[in-house]
Amino acid sequence: MSQENGSGLILVLREQFLTELRTVNETSSRYGLILSEQGMLELAQARTRALFDQGRVELGVSAVKSIVDGFCDSPYLLQDDYEATLLELVDAFYYFKNACGDQLTDDELIQAMRERYDAYAGSVEAVISTSLETMCRARRFGLTEDADEEDEDDERDDK
Amino acid sequence: MTNETTSNALLTLAPDAPSYSENPEILYLLLEERIRRYTMGDSTSVPVDTARRLLESILYCLDIQRRADKNALPDSAPMKTRWQAGVDAAKRTAKRAKLLLLQAQRTPPPLSNTAYCDTLTALPAFFAGYDADFFAQEIPCSFDYPLCQPVSDALFGAEYIQDFLRRMLAENAFLRAFSADALLSLYEKYYIDYADLLVNLYLPAAEMATLCALSGAPVRALSLTPEQLASINQKLLSINDAEARQRMEDAADSALFELGLTSDFLCAYTKQAARDLLVRLRATCE
Known part of the structure; x- marks a missing residue:
């Protein structure tokens, strides 16, 4: 396999990913959210870096599209911090994907992240800093933010 | 590896796999599909x-197809077709290997040891776990019986197991030509604890049978006096390497003839054991 072929393929893949992101705008624009060309390039880099950091491989359709689709109708996601939020969500997604040992599907994980995001009034920090267990438990049992915290308090009291 | 190449790093991840000149773009699409x-x-x-x-599985299946089905599909055939033919070939090999396992279970040697029994118990797990569609190159079981002449490291998946069982069956066939008493007596001299040590059961029998044939003693007895052994040693040292090797091979042939064993594979296997013995005998004397 020549290096030349490999490099050519990488460029093709990057272009494919950018094309995919452009189609994402069609959906998100309905909610007033648009990714700029610069934002797309940054997202492409963030995705590549996240995959590298988490030791994962993604070929073909990217989960980034699903992440955008899963979050774009959140009332807490605004154009001002849209691109920055996406970058962090992409990082968190691949981190959690490894953390769950691939036991959650992409859609389940995105749904769990979204619920956490909304429960904490659009706090990406809340999504990133939570544990996978907490996030899944909250999703499975439909716990609210308060109930979730109460549970954690109870656990601490028990100790 | 730079960040830029991360998600495509797989294209160069399998340096040991036979890559030939597969088109990376088509390979990428096939991997994506898998x-x-x-x-x-x-x-x-x-x-x-x-x-x-x-990816290794894809490359391995393409390689199997190239080796096994050379005439049916040219290299110019679509990669997916060749890969699918490789998967089918791997599945066929696994089926053939399963038959060999059944044969090995039906034809045990007169005496066995823990490693042998554990291996025979572990091997069915291979057939339960083997997944030619996704991981054709893998061996989803663990076994440790040491064959006299191990399977080549170049073999993987079902091909490895098939060759392992083929060798094990050849060894079993040889051992079944002897009585349990003769083997027990030999093992007790050869190994401290043949039953629990991780040792091969065929090697001592093959070597002693060759030496018996060399000295003109009955092969089935698997026994020589110290004087007979010394005499053989002297005889082998007095001739040059080529001649000694020929004598050992002839002796292996005679032993197999006396035992009524005619398999070409077993013949080559036993001759190799005889040649290895000669090397060790000469090294000891030097």
């Missing part, structure tokens, strides 16, 4: 290790 099938569409990404295993 990942999609593997995750059943639930996930767009997989850990690097999983992707590497899937």
Whole structure:
């Protein structure tokens, strides 16, 4: 396999990913959210870096599209911090994907992240800093933010 | 590896796999399809290790097809067709290997040891876990019986197991030509604890049978006096390497003839054991 072929393929893949992101705008624009060309390039880099950091491989359709689709109708996601939020969500997604040992599907994980995001009034920090267990438990049992915290308090009291 | 190449690093991840000149773009598409099938569409990404295993499986199946089905499909045939033919070939090999396992279970040697029994018990797990569609190159079981002449490291998956069983069956066939008493007496002299040590059962019998044939003693007895052994040693040292090697091979042939064993594979296997013995005898004397 020549290096030349490999490099050519990488460029093709990057272009494919950018094309995919452009189609994402069609959906998100309905909610007033648009990714700029610069934002797309940054997202492409963030995705590549996240995959590298988490030791994962993604070929073909990217989960980034699903992440955008899963979050774009959140009332807490605004154009001002849209691109920055996406970058962090992409990082968190691949981190959690490894953390769950691939036991959650992409859609389940995105749904769990979204619920956490909304429960904490659009706090990406809340999504990133939570544990996978907490996030899944909250999703499975439909716990609210308060109930979730109460549970954690109870656990601490028990100790 | 730079960040830029990360998600495509797989294209160069399998340096040991036979790559020939597969088109990387088509290979990429095939890998993408395999990942999609593997995750059943639930996930767009997989850990690097999983992707590497899937890629190795693709390359391995292409290689099997190239070796096994040379006339049926030319290299110019679509990669997916060749890969599918490789998967089918791997499945056929696994089926043939399963028959060999059944044969090995039906025809045990007169005496066995723990490693042998554990291996025979462990091997069915291979057939339960072997997945030619995704991981054709893998051996999903663990066994440790040491064959006299181990399987080549170049073999993988069902091919490895098939060759392992072929060798094990040849060894069994040889051992079944002897009585349990003769073997027990030999093992007790050869190994401290043949039953529990990780040792091969065929090697002592093959060597002693060759030496018996060399000295003109009855092969089935598997026994020589110290004087007979010394005499053989002297005889082998007094001739040059080529001649000694020929005598050992002839002796292995005679032993097999006396035992009524005619398999070409077993003949080559026993001759190799005889040649290895000669090397050790000469090294000891030097």
